[in-house]
Amino acid sequence: MKEIRLATKILKTLVKDRIQYPDKLVVDTIGVIARCGILLILYGYVFKLNDGVINGTTFLFAVWSIFFYFSFSVLRLRDISGEIMRDIQTGNIEVLFSKPISYLSYRMWWQVGSGIYSFVIITIFATLALIFIMGLPSTMTMSIFIPTLILTFICGAILSLFLYSIVGLLSFWIEDINPVFWIVDKAVMILGGSYLPVALFPAFMFKIALWSPFGASQFVTHTVYETWQINWYQLVGIQLFWIVLLGLVVYFMFERAKQKVSVNGG
Amino acid sequence: MNSNSIIVSNLTKKFSFSVRNTSSGWLKNLFSPETKEIVAVNDISFSVKHGERIAFIGPNGAGKSTTIKMLTGILFPTSGKVNILGFDPTKDRKKLAYQIGTVFGQRSQLLPNLPLTDSLEFFGVMYDMPEKEIKKRIAELVELFDLDSFMTQPVRKLSLGQRMRAEVAASLIHKPKIILLDEPTIGLDVVAKKSLRDLLLKINKEENTTMFLTSHDVGDIESLCDRTIVINHGVVMRDLPTQDLAKTFVYEKYIDLVALSHFNNFPELPEGMSYSSRDKNKITVVVDINKMSVQESLKKLLDLFEVEDIDVYNADLETVIRHIYERDSTSN
Amino acid sequence: MMKELYFALYAIKKNIQSSAELRTSFLMNIVGMSINNTAFIILWGFFVKSVGVIGGWTVADIIGLQGFVAVCFGIVFSAGAGIRKLADYTASGAFDRFMLSPKNLLVRIATSSFGVSALGDIVFGIVCLGIYAFFIHATLYQILLIVLLVFISTILFLAAAIAIYSTSFFFTDANSVTSGLFELFLTPSLFHGGAFQGVMRFIFTFAIPSLLIGALPVEIVRDVSLGKLLLVSILALCWFIVSINVFNRAIKKYESSNFMTFGN
Numbered sequence: 042m043k044e045i046r047l048a049t050k051i052l053k054t055l056v057k058d059r060i061q062y063p064d065k066l067v068v069d070t071i072g073v074i075a076r077c078g079i080l081l082i083l084y085g086y087v088f089k090l091n092d093g094v095i096n097g098t099t100f101l102f103a104v105w106s107i108f109f110y111f112s113f114s115v116l117r118l119r120d121i122s123g124e125i126m127r128d129i130q131t132g133n134i135e136v137l138f139s140k141p142i143s144y145l146s147y148r149m150w151w152q153v154g155s156g157i158y159s160f161v162i163i164t165i166f167a168t169l170a171l172i173f174i175m176g177l178p179s180t181m182t183m184s185i186f187i188p189t190l191i192l193t194f195i196c197g198a199i200l201s202l203f204l205y206s207i208v209g210l211l212s213f214w215i216e217d218i219n220p221v222f223w224i225v226d227k228a229v230m231i232l233g234g235s236y237l238p239v240a241l242f243p244a245f246m247f248k249i250a251l252w253s254p255f256g257a258s259q260f261v262t263h264t265v266y267e268t269w270q271i272n273w274y275q276l277v278g279i280q281l282f283w284i285v286l287l288g289l290v291v292y293f294m295f296e297r298a299k300q301k302v303s304v305n306g307g
Numbered sequence: 308m309n310s311n312s313i314i315v316s317n318l319t320k321k322f323s324f325s326v327r328n329t330s331s332g333w334l335k336n337l338f339s340p341e342t343k344e345i346v347a348v349n350d351i352s353f354s355v356k357h358g359e360r361i362a363f364i365g366p367n368g369a370g371k372s373t374t375i376k377m378l379t380g381i382l383f384p385t386s387g388k389v390n391i392l393g394f395d396p397t398k399d400r401k402k403l404a405y406q407i408g409t410v411f412g413q414r415s416q417l418l419p420n421l422p423l424t425d426s427l428e429f430f431g432v433m434y435d436m437p438e439k440e441i442k443k444r445i446a447e448l449v450e451l452f453d454l455d456s457f458m459t460q461p462v463r464k465l466s467l468g469q470r471m472r473a474e475v476a477a478s479l480i481h482k483p484k485i486i487l488l489d490e491p492t493i494g495l496d497v498v499a500k501k502s503l504r505d506l507l508l509k510i511n512k513e514e515n516t517t518m519f520l521t522s523h524d525v526g527d528i529e530s531l532c533d534r535t536i537v538i539n540h541g542v543v544m545r546d547l548p549t550q551d552l553a554k555t556f557v558y559e560k561y562i563d564l565v566a567l568s569h570f571n572n573f574p575e576l577p578e579g580m581s582y583s584s585r586d587k588n589k590i591t592v593v594v595d596i597n598k599m600s601v602q603e604s605l606k607k608l609l610d611l612f613e614v615e616d617i618d619v620y621n622a623d624l625e626t627v628i629r630h631i632y633e634r635d636s637t638s639n
Numbered sequence: 640m641m642k643e644l645y646f647a648l649y650a651i652k653k654n655i656q657s658s659a660e661l662r663t664s665f666l667m668n669i670v671g672m673s674i675n676n677t678a679f680i681i682l683w684g685f686f687v688k689s690v691g692v693i694g695g696w697t698v699a700d701i702i703g704l705q706g707f708v709a710v711c712f713g714i715v716f717s718a719g720a721g722i723r724k725l726a727d728y729t730a731s732g733a734f735d736r737f738m739l740s741p742k743n744l745l746v747r748i749a750t751s752s753f754g755v756s757a758l759g760d761i762v763f764g765i766v767c768l769g770i771y772a773f774f775i776h777a778t779l780y781q782i783l784l785i786v787l788l789v790f791i792s793t794i795l796f797l798a799a800a801i802a803i804y805s806t807s808f809f810f811t812d813a814n815s816v817t818s819g820l821f822e823l824f825l826t827p828s829l830f831h832g833g834a835f836q837g838v839m840r841f842i843f844t845f846a847i848p849s850l851l852i853g854a855l856p857v858e859i860v861r862d863v864s865l866g867k868l869l870l871v872s873i874l875a876l877c878w879f880i881v882s883i884n885v886f887n888r889a890i891k892k893y894e895s896s897n898f899m900t901f902g903n
Contacts, residue, residue, distance in 0.1 A: 050433075083831070303397075
């Protein structure tokens with residue numbers, strides 16, 4: 042099938058590019074260390090002060106939860122907003138429209154391809170390091186863990202791409218989408234369990250994180266907790282709901298955008 | 308079979324946009340702005356045969372890019388029809404995309420960090436070509452465009468001339484029937500320009516690719532295109548063989564007079580003649596030969612000036628085109 | 640010297656005029672940035688709620704921290720947004736244009752661009768500092784300290800920015816490297832200050848000046864600690880000298896090497 046072949050080609054080509062030029066890998070590694078690494082050290086200290094337990098959670102769970110957030114963010118799916126905005130501002134979008142491809146899926150695969158190399162390398166090494174330093178919580182050695190993690194991860198990736206594509210597509214109507222991007226990005230950051238793991242959320246905030254698409258895009262951070270084995274299907278269900286809804290929004294926005302371009306130019 | 312690759316009939320494009328009225332308030336401008344309509348392309352028609360090489364020229368803002376966007380299906384016409392290779396771009400944009408190649412002088416479509424082969428393969432897959440065919444086509448293009456010497460270098464390390472050759476090669480990976488070129492020789496030195504133009508002519512000859520070129524470089528127009536369409540203010544001003552274009556101003560002759568010693572004064576010239584430029588060493592006069600013959604004008608000028616040398620010539624293509632642009636802007 | 644200052648202000652004014660034309664975008668940027676920064680306060684606020692007071696840091700202190708960092712970020716990257724573009728300037732060859740300018744090179748580069756969104760940071764930061772002063776029932780003396788520390792941390796921030804972005808001259812993929820280094824500096828500066836203890840505190844005070852621009856000023860104001868004030872002031876001066884040195888060395892390298900311009 043053509044789509045699959047093109048998608049594979051995009052991924053292969055971009056990974057090849059990243060292997061040749063490992064600067065991005067270095068930057069991403071520094072980024073993860075600066076954010077996640079320092080954060081975990083701080084939390085280590087904080088948990089020690091509180092006798093190892095805060096809000097019913099131990100440091101071990103917090104570490105893995107926070108790590109999953111930052112590892113996921115290495116994929117840089119959020120950058121698709123900026124890429125779409127740049128395509129529109131530079132007129133590159135017209136070049137891509139003249140090719141026999143579907144613009145949006147091209148952009149999405151391109152975004153995945155840009156980040157996947159860094160993501161795989163950093164995740165593997167960081168996971169090994171964490172296992173060595175901290176060990177694994179029992180929840181992560183259960184049989185359902187890996188398959189549900191993969192499922193949540195894929196759903197979260199799709200949801201992130203849709204969310205940030207919607208922001209990017211706003212460039213067809215608004216000159217500078219950056220303020221919107223910041224707001225969405227921060228909502229994801231807060232509700233995703235980044236600097237504050239989800240287990241430490243106050244009750245109402247947890248609810249918002251659970252039911253909003255911002256939180257749902259980062260459900261990988263929920264997979265390490267004990268509650269996961271009971272309610273994973275509920276969370277995946279929420280993700281699927283948002284995927285369908287936002288997918289429709291993306292589709293209709295893009296159709297309107299194409300109409301706008303075809304009627305009134307860029 | 309229809310020998311026309313492009314048929315444009317009564318194509319019109321109007322844009323409407325909101326205008327800020329400086330006298331009304333900020334709020335009014337936000338919620339109920341005034342709209343203004345401009346006609347970017349106004350009822351143009353032309354057709355292009357397979358294998359023709361067309362220059363599509365006009366001053367900035369003439370409606371060139373709007374027309375081209377309508378040809379590729381990016382923009383929808385307000386009225387009129389476009390037929391490219393039997394396709395209606397507004398309905399079959401994707402199908403049409405397989406048949407068109409594009410080259411933008413100022414925008415690269417290649418992957419900058421990887422060798423050229425990777426970009427070519429990438430486009431090959433994008434255009435749905437089988438692996439074997441991609442390999443074969445790359446070999447053809449390498450030979451045709453002489454790309455061997457820099458195939459393995461990252462694209463961003465190529466010189467501009469090499470890069471443009473690579474861009475054109477990439478645009479032809481899928482053997483399109485039409486290739487649209489926008490300022491392909493911009494920034495190239497004289498040698499690189501000639502080299503690129505020769506390549507384009509070669510491709511046109513070997514693969515019968517229709518060429519649709521927009522350029523501000525008169526050399527491109529003269530050497531590449533046998534037909535020129537001049538567009539201005541959204542209307543086709545001229546559509547004729549390139550070599551005939553110069554002849555449209557055949558009623559103008561230029562006469563250069565080189566002074567024997569110095570030209571001291573510049574008397575008013577009789578009707579039919581005017582100064583194009585003058586200084587104490589050389590004068591250029593433009594003669595309207597509808598009003599005065601060359602013989603008569605020479606006689607009158609030699610009566611007025613003492614010359615060492617004299618040169619009579621037609622306007623060159625660049626001047627002709629400039630005149631077309633200027634004339635239309637003054638007559639409007 | 641006065642000429643340089645006059646020119647710098649003129650350049651800034653021109654930049655403001657050309658961006659203020661996008662008036663709606665201007666406002667949206669300020670609002671967006673404020674909301675962006677508030678997110679950090681929310682985050683760390685909830686942190687304090689869940690985890691409790693650590694290192695003596697309360698929610699008020701978090702607000703003060705965000706205030707200090709936002710103000711110095713805003714001042715440096717609004718008027719001197721050109722510093723961030725150093726990597727782009729060197730890669731594109733636009734840098735040569737600056738070298739030929741008769742004005743002080745660093746000032747010329749810094750004022751070459753104006754960061755509209757950073758104005759939002761200034762507004763936000765001032766509001767935060769106001770709220771902070773209110774919550775801690777600041778005395779006049781503390782308020783004066785706040786003003787002084789804004790000045791000092793801005794110098795520090797400027798010095799760090801100059802030092803980091805000057806490394807553009809030493810790498811080919813300068814953009815990635817400089818943004819990575821900058822991340823390493825800025826991100827920890829926004830973290831809950833009280834959680835930095837021991838080795839971490841040492842590293843981020845003396846090796847990477849992250850704590851100097853926000854966390855330490857907050858502690859100085861809160862505890863009225865003149866010892867820390869002296870420390871911060873001395874380090875600010877040192878960093879400033881270091882940054883100018885790094886910049887000058889980088890320029891020398893640029894001048895002496897065959898710099899690859901990927902020009903079209």
